[in-house]
Structures are given as C-alpha cells and as structure tokens.
Amino acid sequence: MINLIVFSTLIGSLISGFLGRYIGIKWSRNIVCLSVFISLITTYILFISVMINNNEYRNIIMSWINVDFLNIDWGFLIDKISISTLIPVVTISFLVHIYALVYMNHDPHQQRFFSYLSFFTFGMILLVTGDNFLILFLGWELIGVASYLLISFWFTRISAAKSGLNSLLMNRFGDTFLVIGLALIIYLVGSLNFDTLFSLNAYLSTDMLTIILICLLLGCASKSVQFGLHTWLLNSMEGPTPVSSLLHAACLVIAGVYLLIRCSFIIEYSPIILIIILISGGISTLVSGLMAIASNDIKRIIALSTMSQVGIMMLGIGISAYNLALFHLICHSFFKALLFMSAGAIIHAVGNGYQDIRTYGSFLKFLPLTYICILIASLSLMALPGLTGYYSKDIIIETLYGSYTLTGYIIYWFALGSATLTSIYSIRLIYYLFFNKPNNPKYIYLHLRENPTLMYIPMTILALFSIFIGYLIKDLYLGMGTPLYNNMFIHPNNLYFIDTEFSLNTYIKLLPLITSILLCIILILFYELYYNKLFIYNSKYIKYIYKFFNQKFYYDQIINNYAYRSSLYISYLLNTYIDKGILIFLGPYGLSSLSLHLSNLINKLVFFNLGLIIELIFFSLFLALFIHSYSLLYFFIALIIFIFI
C-alpha cells in the first residue's frame, strides 16, 4: 500500500509525459487524475490505520548504498508525522489536479503540465515518506526541479522563465547547506537513518548538533520562505494558478517545516537553534504581513500571507510545540489552497490577464460562489472563532505568551501584529475584489460569468474542510493525549501547553481576535466613509512608508546589488580562470596535448633509422646485464637515461 501511495503518481507522470502524444490529451488527464486518486484513497486508509489504530509501517524495498558502515536503504516510513503531512499533500494535490482540468483546459501542452504536476506530487510524497535523510533529500531535489518546471511552464514569457530560475537558484542555495548538513550527519553518526540519529540525540555534542541544524535550517528556510530567502516565492506567482495553489499552499513551502518537525529529537537538544527558529519565524511573519498590506497583486498578497502563516508554524517549532505546528500546517494548507483557487477562479473568469486588485471591483454580483469561497477562506485565515484557522493559529500565539520566556514574550507581540495584519489585508482583498467601484472595462463585465461547475467542486470541498476540519481533528492533534507524542520529542523543560491551558488570562487569549475585528471594522469604515483619508500619496510621510512596504522593504534591490552581482562576478572569475582556465589546461586540454606530443615522439622514434633500433636493443641487453650484476639502482638510472634518449 505504501508503494501504491508513493509510486502511482510517478507512473501517472511517466505515462502522461512519455506517452502523452500517443494517448492524447483526454486520456493522459484521466490517467494522471486516476493515479493521484489511488494515492489519495490509500493515504486515507493508512491515515485511519496509523492515527486511530496506532500502527506504524516501514517498507524497505531494497538496499541503495552500502559502503563500509554506511547502509542506506530505499525505505519508506509511515508514522504519525508523515501520514499527517501526507493528508494535506495528497488531498490538495488531487483537488488541484481536478481544478487544473478546467483551468488549463485551453492550453495546448496539457500532457506536459499534468506530467509535471504529478511528478511534483511524487517528489513531495517521496520527501514525506522517506525513512532516511537521503530519500528525503531525493524528494527535496525532485520538488525543486519540478517546481522550476512548473513555475516556468509558460516558458515563452520572459518573466516566467526568470522567476523559475530565481526559484531554482534560491532553493539551490538552501540545498547546498542541506547537503553539508547531511554530510556532517554522516560524519557524526555514520548513518542517515532517522532512527539512528534520533536515538543518539542525548549523547551527541551540542555544538555539533547546532552546526548541523544551522545547515538544515538554512535549507528549510529557503524552501519554507523565511525572511531573507523569500524572494522566489513572490516571483514564482508567474506560474499557472493551480501550480501556485499546489506549491505554495500545501507542498513546497511546508517541506522545510516538515523536516524541522521530523528533527524534533535533535532540535530539542540545541537551545540556540530554538531561539534562532523563533526569531526568524517572528521576523518573517511580521515582515510578510507588512509587505502584504501594501501589495496590489492578488496572488502576491496570498503568497505573502502564506509566508506569514509559515512563519507562524516556525514559531510553533521554536517554542517546541511541534504538534501545534503540524496541526497548523494541515489546517493552513486547506484554506490557503482554497484562497489560491478562488484567486485563480477570478483570474480565469476575468480573463484579461491583469492580476492587480485595483483593476477589479464589484465582482459580488457576478461571482457569488467565488465570493463565498474567498470569504470562508479569509475568515478562516483571520482565525474567527469556530473556523479552522481559529483552532490552529491562535493556540500558537497563546503558547508564545504561555512559555513565559523573554523571547517568547517579545515574539508574542510580533505574532499578534502579524495576526492583526492578516485580517487587514484579507479584508482589503475582499473589499477591493467585491465591493469596490467597478474599475474594469465594460466589456469585461459584460462577459463576466461564473466558471464551469467542475472548477467549483474542489473549491467547495476545500471550503467545507476549512470550516470543519479544525474542529473535527482538534483533539487528535492538540489534546493532552495526542498520539503524535509517540513520534515527536518535546524536552520536559520546554513543555508549555499546561501553562498555556491553565495560567493565561482570558484577555490574552482573546487579544488577537479583538484587535483583528476592531481593525477590520475601522478599515471597512474608512473604505466606505472616509476614503479620502486613504489618498496616501498626498501625505508626505505615509507616502515613504507605503513605498517602503510596497517595494518589499527594497529587499530585492539589496539582494540583487550586494549578493547576486558580487556572487555572479565571483562565479565569472571562477569560470574564466579556474574552470576554463587552470582545470582545462591541466585536465582535458593539457592531457590530450601531452599525450599527442608523446605519441609524436614515439612515432618519430619508431620511424627514425635502423641504427637507433639496434642501439636500443643493445642498450636493453646491457640493462639486463646491469641487473645481473648488482642492484636496482643502476637499473633505474639506466631507465631514466633510456626515457630521455
């Protein structure tokens, strides 16, 4: 069954990719969707078996690397963490496949698209189910490649190609460190199995663990868009919307979070890393919120909100509440995928290619179903009571306060600010899309109608998920006796959930809700009644702040000027003087010219004259006599003379 989960998507991808031109668009679509569906069904069966019946599966197909003491198998592990991560991955992957049937309906290269999409799913499943770091790394690389292919799917557009490259470059930066981390793990424990490393956790040097974890964290930060390595996320909105919905809601961005949750056994023994994770998560959640309130691109806003939510997951890891992070990961995937899909539905319905929310407006009458979906998703994102987001997000923010540490207290305010900003940009998005004055041309409004029904089926399912799933599986993940504690390790010193549960004041618990509702109301009032106050370019100071946020803290410019240009220059120098200079001269070119030269010499010697040949033969005879008489020393001297003749 594990094989079925992992490899059915690969088979679908290969069939669609290689045989696509023979079996046609229709059949390749059907086969790919079927393959993901098989994976989905088996995943749910295993979910019940693992989470409810407390089973654990390990499937070792064959041995992969077997050098000295290093044994690495093709092994797959289905425990509670991997199956919990697998649920959103496979569910959303399947729903996105169905969604893409409509969204990509008019594209001429659908076989290729579905092949990539399914291949991405395969990579993600491989990442999640692998039972050692190497399988995980394989999946990690596969999703890197697949995301590059998907983001630059419309490769004839220069911006799509550029953003694909950007994403690949950023991920490669992280992957480099991940590889270093893996090498250090091999150096340290001589194995890449999770079990070996995690069972040795208490006996390893903390410094070494910290170094390893910094490397892993950099890898995770590039995949899970932490501030500093986040630029690719915003650029990658160039890809088709199903891609964004799959990559940036459920799969790619949670890979890093998954790895950190998996590594809970060693993170707990390195307090420095916990603080680093906490700080980076806090900064990225706040910064992305600030960027989002000043952005105007619909998909970019949603992407920034993803970044913010992933930051909150990082906060959950930073205060050692891994089950909270995992729960938020699951819940967030559903409503974020819904949000992306709704945005895609709007883009698809409008059909003029503009994604700027200022060009939209008054879509409420035309797209009611989309409005409902986007409203549910936004409210869930804003963590309104009763919806999914409420159960998962607020508890993390509370736990920050409930940890009663200085860092936790500071980061609590960061997270509170981020939660508030989340509601601001969500309301802003909804207002601009649905209630604002109509800003599009009349032609658009005349032809604006709801998308085909098939597109709304996955959205409806996701809407139901984002309402109910939090309430339904709350106890499974957040309760005191959650079975998740079998597979993750929380150091007793870092166990805060009892404090959080019983010692916090009610107003602390309600503070995020209060601030967000308050600010929402103020914002709506401003939009409706005092809109002239929002003409920010009239104000001297707000203008600069707005520009600063709108240009994403000028981070792109900074990283371009200081990081990219210099590193490009260095790599140019390396390329010119090392790769194509010394190495070529000493390597291929030098060797070949040397051997040709030698060959010339030998051939000259051969066709020289008879006298030399006889001379050589007698010389060899004397050589034999030399050895006959004494030692090898003479022999070597004679040999050297012979060579230099």
Place this chain on the structure above:
Amino acid sequence: MLLSSILIVTVLTSIMRDKNEYKKWVNRISLIILIYVLLINVNINNISDLILGYNIYNNMLIINNLNNSMINIILIIGIIYMLLLSYNISIIKEIDRLIIIRKWLSLLIIFNILGLILLMLVNDLILLFVIIELQSYSLYLITAINNESNNSIKSGLYYFIVGSLGSFIILDGTIGIYEDIGLTNLEYIILYIDNINIYNILIILFGLFIKIGLAPFYNYSITIYTLSPTMITNYISLMPKLSILTLILNLINIINLIHNNINLNIINLISLIIFISMIIGSIGGMNVIRIKTLLAYSSLLNVSYMLLAIISNNNYSIIAYLFYILQYSITHINIFSIILLIPLYSNLYLYNSNNNNNIYNVMISKYSPIEYISQLKLLLNKNICLCICFIISIFSLIGIPPLSGFYGKLLVLISSLNNGYIFLSITLVIVSSISAYYYGNIIKELSFDILNNYNIFNYKEYNISNIKILNKLNKNELNKNNLLYNMNNKDGDNSIIYLNNNITYIISVLTLIIILISLEYDNIIGGTYLVLLGINI
C-alpha cells in the same frame, strides 16, 4: 604429416606455371593439408590422454593440454588465413590481382606453421634455438616475399637483423645455463634450478620479447608491420605471437618454481616491461594516420595484456590467456580481412575536396592499397554491412560489454587482481581507455563523416573514372553487362563488385563469433578449465 606435405608442396610449386589460377590451386592444396593436420591432431590427442603430458623424440619435445589446444588454435587460424589466400575475393580478376601473392607463399606458410607448432612443444634449449631459427627464417622470407617492392624488402631486412639479434640473445642465455650446470633439457634444469644463474633464463625471455616486439624493443615491429604488404602483415603480426607467448608461459611456469626473492625480482622486471608496453602501445597510437601502424600499436597493447595474464600465474591466468588469445586472433583476422576488401570499393584516385575538377594521384601501393585511416571513409556508403562488421570488431578491441573483447579483458583483470597486481590492473584500465581514443578515431572516420563523404565523392564522376581505371587495367576481361548496369545506376552504388562468397562467409562467421560469444561463454571457460587441469598439476 606436415613434413611430407611440405615435400609435396615444394614439388608442386616448382613445376607450377606462374599464373594466378595455378597459385590458387597450390594454395587450396595446402589448405587441404592444414585441415587434414588439424583433423589428425584432434583425433589423436584428447584431453584425458594429455593430462600428464608425454615426451617425444628422446625427451626433446613435450605435449600437454595447453600445447595441444594452442596447436589447434594455430591450425585454425592458419586455415582461415589460407582460405583468404586460396580464393578470389571478388568476381573481377583484375581487382583481385591487387592482392598479389607469390606462388611459394603457401609453402613458406606451411614451413612456418611447422616451426610455430614445434616451438611450443620445446623441451630442450638446443632444440629451442633450432626451432626458433626455423620459425624466424620462414618469417623473414614471408616478409620479404614481394621482392620487387622496396618497402617489403626493407621490412624483411629489418626483421632479419633484429630477429637475428634476438636469436643471438637467446643463444647467449642458453650458453649461460649450459655453463652453470651442463644441461640443456628443461626437465633436468628444473631439478637443478637452484644451482643455475636464473638471469640466464631472463636473457632467454628477453630474446623472446625481442621476437614478439615488446616495449623497449618495439620499434622494429611497428616499422615492419607498417611497411610490409597488408596480406603479409595479417600473418606476421599474429601467428608468431601465438606460439612465442605460449613458450613464454612455459618458461615463466619454470621460473615460478623458484621460491626466493630472485623470482620476485624477475616478475617485477617483466611487470615493468608490461607497463612500458602498455603505455607505449596506448599513447603511441594516438596521432597515427596509417591504419597498419595503428593496428601494430594495438597488437603491442594486446600482447602486453596477454603477458599480464601470463605472469599472474594462478588458475585464472591460463583461462584468461587462452580466451584472450582466441578472441584476439579472431578479431585481428576479421579486421585484416575487411581491410583487404576495402580497396575494391576505393577508387585508385582520390578527389581534392576544394577543387572537384582537379584529380590527382595519391600514392597507393598495390601491395597495401589501404594505407591511411582516412581511406576508410568510403566504406559506409559503399557497403554498410562490411562497415558494421568492422565497427563491431573495433568495439570488441575497445571492450564493449557483450562482445568478446570485454570478456577477455575481464578475465585478464580478474587473473591479475587475484594475484595482487593492483597497479598493473589500474594501468590496464587507464591504458584501455586511452586506446579507446584511437579505436574511436577509426570509428569516427568510418561512420561520422557521411555528409562529408557525400560531398567529396561525387558519385557519377566517381563511377565513370572508376570504369576508366578498370578499362585501363584490362579492357577485354571486363564484364560488359555489369558495366552497363553500373552506368544506369544513378545512386552510384558501386555494384559491379560482388564479393566472393568465401570471404564474406569468413567475415560474417567471425563477426558472429565476436557478437555471440556470450552465449557460449560458460562452455568456453569450462573447456579452458579442463585444459588448466592438465598442466597445473
């Protein structure tokens, strides 16, 4: 049988008129003789009888399983060679006359095969010298057989001088041994092996190395292989090696009986020679433009592989040696017979690519019409099957897995690694990858220049000029119908030349053996293992 047959052939040769058909008849008679000898040998000697080996001619010669199987191999190769000689290679006699042979060539070859067979059976140092002279002199004569050709005479003289030096060195070693213990019979020498100066055996070995042209003494072999006619090169670059290497194997078995450091020293010295031969055999061939020079380097390389198998002296070494020499001979004969056929497709003129109208003569000897690697370019357009056979043979030399060369190299590597010669094994791998470069060069010339070929050889003109040449050769004997057919054929398929069934049969069978050797690999190894049982007591 061989001796009596020599008599018959001598008489026949002397009464024969000097005409091509009659020469063929003589060759066919000697072919029959060889086949008959082979049949007799197979019937008389079987493995179970030879397990212990038996001495003949007053303990002068010894026959055991290894010798016996090598006799069979030599006879088979001789038969294949004689087949090439004794039939026309195409239906046009004038073209066939390009491969000129003397009428006493077959006689000399039978002499030489007698020498080669006896050389392997040698059990006495005096007889060793006598037989090596028998073998060598017939070889010198074969090399110089086309005495109107300058190159042929030159190479014969080279061979004579250097070969007599080798004989002299062998004699020197024999004298040294006789001086020490006063014995010449190898069986007795083994009994007193600790009393003699072992370097005398080394000197004998050096003499033999000179005869087969290993690295420090390789110069002359490259020269004579390049200069002598193709048909002769085919013979002299393969046959002597078969028997002399077997003799070396016997001598090294004797050396290995000594249990002290001297033994190790000798093996180290031979390893050094192998190393030098490998390096020179691989690097020397890299910028060679003559096909025969290249094949000479390749044979130097392959001989050093076989010597590596020989010195490693374990159970695998005999298996590796027998297998390698068998597959190498097959590949070698195959390549040379294809090279022999190429001139049929080649124009005696080459066109200047820059100026199509300007036709000029290129030096092409009628003794070795295919001199340069670039002349092989013709083959792909003219006869693609032949081209594929050629490429398969070269792949086998490179060692591409399903072909026979791969298994040979594998066995050599296994035998040398079993004995711990790691440095030489690594050298073998490096060297075979370097040699893949020049083999690959041939393949490039053969197959990757299609467009270039197409432009250079404008087919229509080409055919007409070819016909002119044919007319010049002999107007009367050309088949008019074939010519007309050729005129009408716009594709320029040079179909006037049909190959003889005989040579095509040889080439196809050899190529199939090279390809399909993996089917019978187990049986071959089993057979060689049986041979091994007989000699390593």
